[in-house]
Amino acid sequence: MGLPNQVAEELRRIVGRAAVIDSANDLRIFERDGSIEGAMPDAVVLASTTEHVAGVIKVAAKHKIPVVPRGAGTGLSGGAVTIRGGIALQVTRMRRILNIDPVAQTAIVEPGVVNQELSLVAAQQGLFYAPDPSSQKACTIGGNAAENSGGPHCLYYGVTTNHVLGMEIVLADGSVHWVSGDAPDRVGLDLCGVLVGSEGTLCAITKIKVRLLRIPPSIATMLAAFPSIETASQAVSAVIGHGIVPAALEMMDNVTVGAVEAHYHAGYPTDAGAVLLVEVDGTAETTRELTAAIGKILTENHGYAMREAQTPAERELLWAGRKGAIGALGRIKPNYYLHDGVVPRSRLPQVLSAVGEIGEHYKLPVANVFHAGDGNLHPNILFDMRDRDVMQQVESAGEEMLRAVVEMGGALSGEHGIGLEKSAFMPWIYSEDDLGAMHRVKDVFDPNGILNPGKIFPDPSRKAVHLAGRTGLAIEAKWW
Amino acid sequence: MVSTVAVAKPSTADELARRLHDAASQKLAVVPVGGGRASGMGGAPERLDVELHTTRLDRVIEHSQADMVVSVEAGITLEALQHELAKSAQFLPLDPFSSPGHTIGGLLATGWTGPLRLRFGSPRDFLIGIRVALPDGTLASGGGRVVKNVSGYDMMKLHYGALGSLGVIVAASFKVFPKPLRDVTVSSEGGWDAADQALTMPVAPSALEIFSDGRVLARYTGSGDAVDRVVRDLGWPVEDHSIWERHSGRAPARWARIAAPRSALRGLVEGLPRGAGWWASPGIGVAHWAIASDTPSVKEVRARTETAGGSLVMMAAPDDFMRDVGAWGTPPPTIDIMRRLKHAFDPDHVLNPGRFVV
Numbered sequence: 139m140g141l142p143n144q145v146a147e148e149l150r151r152i153v154g155r156a157a158v159i160d161s162a163n164d165l166r167i168f169e170r171d172g173s174i175e176g177a178m179p180d181a182v183v184l185a186s187t188t189e190h191v192a193g194v195i196k197v198a199a200k201h202k203i204p205v206v207p208r209g210a211g212t213g214l215s216g217g218a219v220t221i222r223g224g225i226a227l228q229v230t231r232m233r234r235i236l237n238i239d240p241v242a243q244t245a246i247v248e249p250g251v252v253n254q255e256l257s258l259v260a261a262q263q264g265l266f267y268a269p270d271p272s273s274q275k276a277c278t279i280g281g282n283a284a285e286n287s288g289g290p291h292c293l294y295y296g297v298t299t300n301h302v303l304g305m306e307i308v309l310a311d312g313s314v315h316w317v318s319g320d321a322p323d324r325v326g327l328d329l330c331g332v333l334v335g336s337e338g339t340l341c342a343i344t345k346i347k348v349r350l351l352r353i354p355p356s357i358a359t360m361l362a363a364f365p366s367i368e369t370a371s372q373a374v375s376a377v378i379g380h381g382i383v384p385a386a387l388e389m390m391d392n393v394t395v396g397a398v399e400a401h402y403h404a405g406y407p408t409d410a411g412a413v414l415l416v417e418v419d420g421t422a423e424t425t426r427e428l429t430a431a432i433g434k435i436l437t438e439n440h441g442y443a444m445r446e447a448q449t450p451a452e453r454e455l456l457w458a459g460r461k462g463a464i465g466a467l468g469r470i471k472p473n474y475y476l477h478d479g480v481v482p483r484s485r486l487p488q489v490l491s492a493v494g495e496i497g498e499h500y501k502l503p504v505a506n507v508f509h510a511g512d513g514n515l516h517p518n519i520l521f522d523m524r525d526r527d528v529m530q531q532v533e534s535a536g537e538e539m540l541r542a543v544v545e546m547g548g549a550l551s552g553e554h555g556i557g558l559e560k561s562a563f564m565p566w567i568y569s570e571d572d573l574g575a576m577h578r579v580k581d582v583f584d585p586n587g588i589l590n591p592g593k594i595f596p597d598p599s600r601k602a603v604h605l606a607g608r609t610g611l612a613i614e615a616k617w618w
Numbered sequence: 619m620v621s622t623v624a625v626a627k628p629s630t631a632d633e634l635a636r637r638l639h640d641a642a643s644q645k646l647a648v649v650p651v652g653g654g655r656a657s658g659m660g661g662a663p664e665r666l667d668v669e670l671h672t673t674r675l676d677r678v679i680e681h682s683q684a685d686m687v688v689s690v691e692a693g694i695t696l697e698a699l700q701h702e703l704a705k706s707a708q709f710l711p712l713d714p715f716s717s718p719g720h721t722i723g724g725l726l727a728t729g730w731t732g733p734l735r736l737r738f739g740s741p742r743d744f745l746i747g748i749r750v751a752l753p754d755g756t757l758a759s760g761g762g763r764v765v766k767n768v769s770g771y772d773m774m775k776l777h778y779g780a781l782g783s784l785g786v787i788v789a790a791s792f793k794v795f796p797k798p799l800r801d802v803t804v805s806s807e808g809g810w811d812a813a814d815q816a817l818t819m820p821v822a823p824s825a826l827e828i829f830s831d832g833r834v835l836a837r838y839t840g841s842g843d844a845v846d847r848v849v850r851d852l853g854w855p856v857e858d859h860s861i862w863e864r865h866s867g868r869a870p871a872r873w874a875r876i877a878a879p880r881s882a883l884r885g886l887v888e889g890l891p892r893g894a895g896w897w898a899s900p901g902i903g904v905a906h907w908a909i910a911s912d913t914p915s916v917k918e919v920r921a922r923t924e925t926a927g928g929s930l931v932m933m934a935a936p937d938d939f940m941r942d943v944g945a946w947g948t949p950p951p952t953i954d955i956m957r958r959l960k961h962a963f964d965p966d967h968v969l970n971p972g973r974f975v976v
Contacts (some may be wrong), residue, residue, distance in 0.1 A: 167764075242879065242880060269974040285768065286772070291765065296743060297766060297768075299772065299775075300739065300743050309955075315951065315952050315955070316951070316952075317952060319879075319927055320879045320880075320903075320927070321877050321878050321879050321903060321927050321928040321929065322740075322877050322902055322903050322904055323779075323875065323877035323929065324974070325929045325931065325947060325950055325975055326778075326876070326928060326949070326950040326952070326975050327776065327780055327783075327784075328742070328779060329952055329955060331742065331772060331774075331775025332776050334770050334774050334775075334804045335771070340771075351850055352822075355820060375684055378686065379684065379797030381797060381798070381799055382799075383795075383796070384795075419733060419849075420840065420844060421820045421821055421844045421847070423841065423843035423844040423847050424821070424841045424843070424844040426843070427841040427842060427843045428841055480764040480765075480766050480767055481764065482682060482684075482685035482687060482764060483685050483765075484682065484685050486753060496708070512764075512765055513764055513766070514766050547762075547763055549762045549764050551767070551768050551769050552767060552768065553766060553768055554768070555768050556768070556770060564770060564808065567762065568759065568769075568770060570756075571757060571769075572758050572760065573770070574756065575750075575752065575756070575760070575773060575963075576760070576770050576773065578963060579771055579776065579863070579962070580771075581962065582955070582958045582959050582962050583955075594771075596772060
């Protein structure tokens with residue numbers, strides 16, 4: 139394998155000799171992202187400027203070589219995996235915050251800026267960037283925009299696409315464009331809206347203009363224990379049914395709470411069947427009134443051992459437990475396989491019980507930690523990759539869980555993206571015509587298929603679906 | 619030869635797709651029609667052979683109260699949908715001008731919004747699923763019925779605001795919202811300073827409108843104590859909610875929408891001809907101008923708006939006025955990409971020819 143020498147030379151002329159990596163040992167670092175499956179790139183290019191990105195894509199276009207934009211590699215769906223080889227286009231050297239405008243409440247950042255870093259810097263002006271994936275200490279805003287990432291606080295604030303005002307992009311022919319900007323109601327088609335969440339299959343992103351929000355004067359974070367996942371789910375529906383949309387509403391099951399508490403000692407009740415983490419923000423009056431109202435609703439729905447963080451440090455600790463939950467699960471098994479299907483909120487108890495049964499059937503421990511308010515599941519199948527034949531079992535269990543999600547009127551992914559791991563299941567929710575319309579968009583932006591090939595759309599030659607392949611479930615279920 | 623316009627009023631999505639395909643295969647020009655409330659938007663049609671009405675597609679397909687999700691056919695009016703949602707103390711935060719009578723499909727195609735966008739965003743933010751009839755006769759869906767979804771491309775964004783240039787919207791799903799715990803509107807005569815004051819209160823207003831006579835309307839929603847406190851601190855007189863219904867009824871015969879970065883809006887509005895009638899949402903960056911002047915002044919204002927990074931789009935005007943000013947202004951720099959998308963979905967250019975920028 140490897141790129142032809144001539145191509146590697148062309149790349150070196152653009153980015154400099156040291157910024158092209160093509161020795162087998164060094165490439166191995168770029169074989170994976172945060173998901174299961176890996177594949178070696180033929181070369182990694184470390185871009186530092188928009189011109190670098192444009193130049194590299196021009197070379198790739200000329201030679202029809204796949205090119206896969208890559209940020210921190212924390213993605214959970216194989217979006218950054220070079221499944222057809224080619225060039226991994228690494229943008230983490232593009233990590234400048236170019237501008238923060240405190241009056242307009244906007245920022246312009248390069249794609250390699252780490253999510254949390256933007257909020258830390260913006261905090262000096264009393265502002266923050268709302269989308270907060272659990273990997274926010276490492277993941278990049280470019281990757282977030284490519285995947286349309288979510289996070290706990292997206293329940294109230296919305297996901298990445300609701301906060302991206304405009305982007306500088308590089309198309310498959312190497313041309314550079316700005317799409318959208320900070321004026322509303324722009325003339326023409328909403329290209330920016332289509333490109334956010336396109337998983338690197340339509341363009342590379344080289345600058346992002348985002349909306350910043352004022353840090354609320356008061357934040358209240360509460361924790362409540364419940365006897366079971368069912369009662370906790372009921373409480374979630376009850377809170378929202380009362381007309382209260384908290385900033386975040388997160389659930390952890392007993393397995394997760396045990397691992398988190400052993401690791402963080404945050405005071406999570408380990409005897410609980412499930413724990414809810416609820417946050418509200420606003421003025422002092424708002425948080426006082428809402429915590430009282432929510433506390434009452436949770437109690438009425440079998441909540442107990444309720445407590446509210448009394449200090450910022452205590453709040454941090456509660457969130458550290460939530461955001462670090464998946465790492466803490468390493469205490470149980472070294473590997474995890476994480477899906478992120480979404481169901482209508484009222485179907486949470488049913489789908490979680492199906493998930494539990496599937497885990498038992500395959501004798502695999504499952505830990506649930508997820509965005510309950512959005513109906514966005516995160517079942518973690520825990521395993522040890524060194525166990526014989528376990529991968530097959532894990533994949534089958536994951537597939538059955540997704541199937542259960544779809545059968546309850548859900549979707550394949552709430553915030554992680556389709557990428558490599560779920561592309562085979564797309565026909566479960568979309569008909570041939572639905573996928574055909576999406577493919578028209580792909581063909582307009584990337585007629586030669588060089589941008590992140592093998593993602594989103596099913597590739598029957600690569601991975602077959604084991605479960606019976608009904609198509610277009612959305613239509614069968616008479617959603618329309 | 620006098621051309622005759624065929625009028626089709628299909629009662630199912632399948633029938634609509636078939637009628638669209640029939641027309642497209644004969645290269646007949648199709649204009650989709652909803653409630654007709656926004657029909658003044660865009661250039662005059664270059665050709666018009668078939669009017670394809672969505673008004674008989676007017677069902678609520680499913681409203682799941684517990685999930686706060688609703689799916690509707692495109693021809694339902696906003697009022698009929700709100701009536702349904704109100705039964706469970708929910709609502710769609712959409713309050714467009716030129717109301718009542720907008721259809722949901724029309725609102726999605728035109729991208730028209732109103733004052734509540736300040737707090738809730740536009741349908742771009744809460745449209746979670748869409749179904750569209752394409753000129754080749756297929757019906758293509760995107761998104762779904764869950765509030766958070768990254769399964770495949772965001773086809774909602776592709777069609778939202780595309781003025782039916784890529785396909786005819788036949789159904790849509792929305793995330794809906796609970797009626798706020800408290801909802802109070804106050805007013806002032808204090809002009810821009812009052813507007814700034816209301817916008818920077820500790821609780822941000824859900825709607826904030828300023829009018830050319832200096833009047834300001836501010837709407838605060840949320841928890842009772844917080845809203846009461848901010849209303850008390852402002853000290854402005856409380857208004858009846860019917861004031862919003864009257865406001866939504868505004869629909870000048872010659873009407874332009876100025877959209878600009880928020881920081882530029884005041885300057886642009888103050889640069890309107892002396893005595894101009896206008897209203898604006900300074901927190902959003904949108905102003906509406908009831909044009910009493912001639913076309914050169916519209917062109918001047920448009921030039922200034924575009925220099926500031928914004929746009930001036932005609933919402934309604936008599937044909938000759940519209941022709942002279944132009945509906946949209948300078949095409950965006952990415953117009954070539956947009957044209958390629960148009961060609962991929964509507965290769966024979968049968969959908970709304972001449973009305974949109976592609």
